[in-house]
Amino acid sequence: METKLRVSSSPHIRSKDTVSNIMRDVVIALLPATLYGIYIFGMNAAFLVIASVAAAVATEAAIQKMKKQKVTVNDYSAVVTGLLVALNIPSTAPIWLPIIGSIFAIAIVKQVFGGLGHNFMNPALGARAMLMASWPVEMTNWVKPGADAISHPTPLGIIGEGLNVQLPSLADVLIGNVGGCIGETSAILLIAGGLYLMYRKVISYRIPAFYIGTVLVMTFLLNGFDLYMAVYNLFIGGLMLGAFFMATDYASSPINPKGQIVFAIGCGVLATIIRIYGGYPEGVSYSILLMNVAAPLIERYTQPRVFGGAK
Amino acid sequence: MGLLSFRGGIHPPHAKKSTEELAIIKAVEPSVVAIPLRQHIGAPCEALVQKGDTVKVGQKIGETTSFVCAPVHSSVSGTVKEVVSKPTLGGADLCVVIENDGLNTPHESVKPKGDIESLSKEEILSIIKDAGIVGMGGAGFPTHVKLSPPPEKPIDVVILNGAECEPYLTADHRLMLETPEDVVEGLRAIMKSLGVTRGYIGIEDNKPNAIKIMTEAARAYGDIEVVGLHTKYPQGAEKQLIYACTQREVPSGGLPMDAGAVVNNVATAAAVGKVIKTGMPLIERVCTITGGAIAEPKNLMIKTGTYLNEIVEQCGGFKVAPGKIILGGPMMGLATDRLDIPSTKTTSGILCFDESEAKLPEEANCIKCGKCVEICPAFVQPAMLSAYALKDMYEQAEANHILDCIECGSCSFVCPAKRPLLHSIRVAKREILAQRRKGK
Numbered sequence: 168m169e170t171k172l173r174v175s176s177s178p179h180i181r182s183k184d185t186v187s188n189i190m191r192d193v194v195i196a197l198l199p200a201t202l203y204g205i206y207i208f209g210m211n212a213a214f215l216v217i218a219s220v221a222a223a224v225a226t227e228a229a230i231q232k233m234k235k236q237k238v239t240v241n242d243y244s245a246v247v248t249g250l251l252v253a254l255n256i257p258s259t260a261p262i263w264l265p266i267i268g269s270i271f272a273i274a275i276v277k278q279v280f281g282g283l284g285h286n287f288m289n290p291a292l293g294a295r296a297m298l299m300a301s302w303p304v305e306m307t308n309w310v311k312p313g314a315d316a317i318s319h320p321t322p323l324g325i326i327g328e329g330l331n332v333q334l335p336s337l338a339d340v341l342i343g344n345v346g347g348c349i350g351e352t353s354a355i356l357l358i359a360g361g362l363y364l365m366y367r368k369v370i371s372y373r374i375p376a377f378y379i380g381t382v383l384v385m386t387f388l389l390n391g392f393d394l395y396m397a398v399y400n401l402f403i404g405g406l407m408l409g410a411f412f413m414a415t416d417y418a419s420s421p422i423n424p425k426g427q428i429v430f431a432i433g434c435g436v437l438a439t440i441i442r443i444y445g446g447y448p449e450g451v452s453y454s455i456l457l458m459n460v461a462a463p464l465i466e467r468y469t470q471p472r473v474f475g476g477a478k
Numbered sequence: 479m480g481l482l483s484f485r486g487g488i489h490p491p492h493a494k495k496s497t498e499e500l501a502i503i504k505a506v507e508p509s510v511v512a513i514p515l516r517q518h519i520g521a522p523c524e525a526l527v528q529k530g531d532t533v534k535v536g537q538k539i540g541e542t543t544s545f546v547c548a549p550v551h552s553s554v555s556g557t558v559k560e561v562v563s564k565p566t567l568g569g570a571d572l573c574v575v576i577e578n579d580g581l582n583t584p585h586e587s588v589k590p591k592g593d594i595e596s597l598s599k600e601e602i603l604s605i606i607k608d609a610g611i612v613g614m615g616g617a618g619f620p621t622h623v624k625l626s627p628p629p630e631k632p633i634d635v636v637i638l639n640g641a642e643c644e645p646y647l648t649a650d651h652r653l654m655l656e657t658p659e660d661v662v663e664g665l666r667a668i669m670k671s672l673g674v675t676r677g678y679i680g681i682e683d684n685k686p687n688a689i690k691i692m693t694e695a696a697r698a699y700g701d702i703e704v705v706g707l708h709t710k711y712p713q714g715a716e717k718q719l720i721y722a723c724t725q726r727e728v729p730s731g732g733l734p735m736d737a738g739a740v741v742n743n744v745a746t747a748a749a750v751g752k753v754i755k756t757g758m759p760l761i762e763r764v765c766t767i768t769g770g771a772i773a774e775p776k777n778l779m780i781k782t783g784t785y786l787n788e789i790v791e792q793c794g795g796f797k798v799a800p801g802k803i804i805l806g807g808p809m810m811g812l813a814t815d816r817l818d819i820p821s822t823k824t825t826s827g828i829l830c831f832d833e834s835e836a837k838l839p840e841e842a843n844c845i846k847c848g849k850c851v852e853i854c855p856a857f858v859q860p861a862m863l864s865a866y867a868l869k870d871m872y873e874q875a876e877a878n879h880i881l882d883c884i885e886c887g888s889c890s891f892v893c894p895a896k897r898p899l900l901h902s903i904r905v906a907k908r909e910i911l912a913q914r915r916k917g918k
Contacts, residue, residue, distance in 0.1 A: 172803055173836050174815045176901040178887030179808040179829075180490060180645065184849075184894040186842050239842065284843040284895075371852075417846040422861060424852065473879045474717065474856045475730040 190243030196360035208258030223249025251291030254350025327448030361411030381435020511783030641714030644807025664747030801836025
């Protein structure tokens, strides 16, 4: 029989995992919090999400076409970035805001540095920082959940600015019945999504556990040893979204386990310091961005010991 | 004793179902064999026979005076047709081509060697050397060399590798089930030759029947322990197996003897046991013929020098066009582009992949997911090493321990971006070692 045999270097079998499966899992994990955000903040939130994702995917495709590269939008990575950009803005934002954010995230933060796997910071967070600096009013126009969209500060805003407003109950912040960005309010759904990612082995427990744990300890220590408030602090603002979905971004966090722990503790320390002493009420996004920049350095100093090497 | 293991590793599909229940059967007597004069790591043998000579089964037909070398023997009785260079897995090798007379007349030298008690260390070593025994797990390193450590490296433990952690392969599994006493006798001989009083036989727990049978076979010997190993690849890798059994790490850049251990495959031990019992040198081995393209998967006892296409034919030929043929397991085996090559002492498997098994996935950018770092049993960082390798940054690769890579392929297996991690690392390692040799 005339046969053509392939010859290649071992191994000759590969796992079923693919980049698109991983990214699709991230999208699946974000869906409950996304849908909940649309449910409490209304249809404008839905339009923002759709516009953001569409802009991210279109930007990625256009740039890859321009660079005459293979278009890889079907790997879902641009979908994840677009979705995260939308989840990080208030529901009242004008539609162009997430579009500009997504274009910036994909074109500048991701593609300029070499595309998938080469971004030195989380693209969605880079975009959020840019939007915050450029359109601070639109980026902080918070409303109460519900159809009437009454302007209302977020729990972090109440604490941070010492406003004389009743703080929502712990149950409300857990479920997400509070003001905030579209995707950050429901701690419980974000945790569920994070657990799904751990179950699917997309992320390890290390970054979320050490990040959240550090915030808990630091807040307890720096905030008058009030355990209730320290715990309450975990479920408000963007901590869950950040710890499970943004700090765990592969390309912008250290690759080795020890480095991930150092990175996560650094995120926790910075986030708490910014929250308590900083000018902004929220410190999650800047803590991650700062640690993203430090990640290569952390990697250098947390090299694993080789098998049979000195202990 | 609980299940032993090492840190890292992967869980590829076992794919052993189609052959694990099949008893070893003797392959059809080949009409012609082409026995390569190099079936081991080390210097090739020189032919001891020439065209027209009559040879018998077990007769030594190739040897050299070099220490790192194993002699080869005729696997059939008959007439030497020619001694000529023929295509082999490694490219081409000098082969002794023998026409089989089908009589299987044993050579006069094939005589039982007596029992282990009556043999001295030196006698055992010379029996092993004379029988051409090499590491049958795949590497083909001459066993007598392994059993001759320098005096400054004391050995206190011998470990037999019965993990068979490579997917698809069931040859060692069947061997343990069907000739456990040869394995145990071989281990005893190896232990005696090294003066060691602690022996382990490590078997993955996906082979409970082998663990049971081997435990029974070794029961009479208090210094031999059969240990269950966690089923995980590369459980059978030398350094990982030593760690699982003794919690000792072979030092970086070192050899098993630096951890006081010698590791042999169970098939190697069985060959040692057999030559002592019957005097028959290593002229045949168990081989698993399987994969999606083969009609009737089998475990066959194959005489060295049998052409692969004859073996495939005995397994009903191909039911669909093969996409890839691998000698050995799918994780570390070598792909061949032709079947008109002879089997050797190290042909543990012939995997005939169909098109869907053979198809290689398209590679994408590294997403730095860290899966390769997490599973690497050598604790190196494959993603980084591969990036250095692809940019020819060999100094950086070396500084980051590229030479500690054991080439198990786990990184390439888990990579979701399907990057050729091991392939690139392997190229860099060869390059670095070549530069080192040049520098000397």
